[in-house]
Amino acid sequence: MPLPRMEAETWSREPTVPWPGDAGSASPSPDALRVLNGSGEEEEETSPPFLTDAWLVPVFYALIMLLGLVGNALVIYVISRHRQMRTATNFYIANLATTDIIFLVCCVPFTATLYPLPSWVFGDFMCKFVNYLQQVTVQATCITLMAMSVDRCYATLYPLQSLRYRTPQVAMAVSIAIWIGSFILSLPMAVYHRTEVGYWYGLRTYCIEAFTSKSQERCFILYTFLAVYLLPLLTICLCYSIILKRIGRPVVEPVDHDYQQVQHLSERSAAMRARISKMVVVIVLLFTICWGPIQFYLLFQGFYLHFKANYEAYKIKTWANCMSYANSSLNPIVYAFMGDSFRKSFKKAFPFLFRQRIQDNGGHSGFHNAEMKFVTEQT
Secondary structure (H helix, E strand, C coil): CCCCCCCHHHHCCCCCCCCCCCCCCCCCCCCCCCCECCCCCECCCCCCCCCCHHHHHHHHHHHHHHHHHHHHHHHHHHHHHCHHHCCHHHHHHHHHHHHHHHHHHHCHHHHHHCCCCCCCCCHHHHHHHHHHHHHHHHHHHHHHHHHHHHHHHHHHHCCCCHHHHCCHHHHHHHHHHHHHHHHHHCHHHHHCEEEEEEECCCEEEEEEECCCCHHHHHHHHHHHHHHHHHHHHHHHHHHHHHHHHHHCCCCCCCCCCCHHHHHHHHHHHHHHHHHHHHHHHHHHHHHHHHHHHHHHHHHHHHHCCCCCCCHHHHHHHHHHHHHHHHHHHHHHHHHCCCCHHHHHHHHHHCHHHCHHHCCCCCHHHHHHHHHHCCCCCCC
């Protein structure tokens, strides 16, 4: 089963026609191989076609790397530099940024070379290592998103009781456990990946998944779909639904039936609910849109009996992979810089970027900070 972020066929340049098929199983094509003509002389090998995605996709990946590395590095820098930012939730955000940086540095460059190059040129060890590390980061990212959702939900439902358990030390321990679990659960990607030689405009080296049976492959596809997409998505939706329902009710009871106080609390709850609802919609949509296409494609590819790997399928798969890759550069924006505490700490770290916006809105700023803490920077 190919990875959610990178798939076996994209280890090689797919042609318009014919589709090379699985490495080692494709028959030599007369146009793709050097053959002997009637006089015994060797004919010239036809060069692979240079498609638009051979330069367009690497450029897109380079942009993702630039934005992702800068954004995630700033997240880690702000958290480590400012003591008040070292909260339980922010430790999960830092862990999320770490998984994205590891993926961007160790995996994306190898993926980008697959489009201009016709073969996998990095050897058998890197074939196993890159695929394994991709699965580890995907697994760690999704489990971290689940942990963040549960953490925020727990803090919203039990604000006082959660102070005992929602500490940076606990968040660090949970993050370490997430990494250990991800390393263990991702071992099949290292075991079943290997390089093989196939034919496409000559002999080419492919990095492929070689499961022992189709049922084994389908089991791993189904496991990945459930573990890194459906379960995290349902958990995020459930937790934030509970949060929105909880913040819709006043936390403080009015004193002496003060109707003006009741109205004020009602208006404040409505405003808070509207602001947080916008962020929740962004969170759910980002996760669904970025991860959905590649996950459903892999599910369709593995379980649809009449699936045909043609160039149209390759283009859909390339687009779906680009969507999942983009998630690594968008995470810092949604999970960090949409919160006021991150923005203010960022302004303190880089004041020369915000000289035109020194004035504060006073009470409105404090009110907005209190609202966003329900979702982003709870202590």
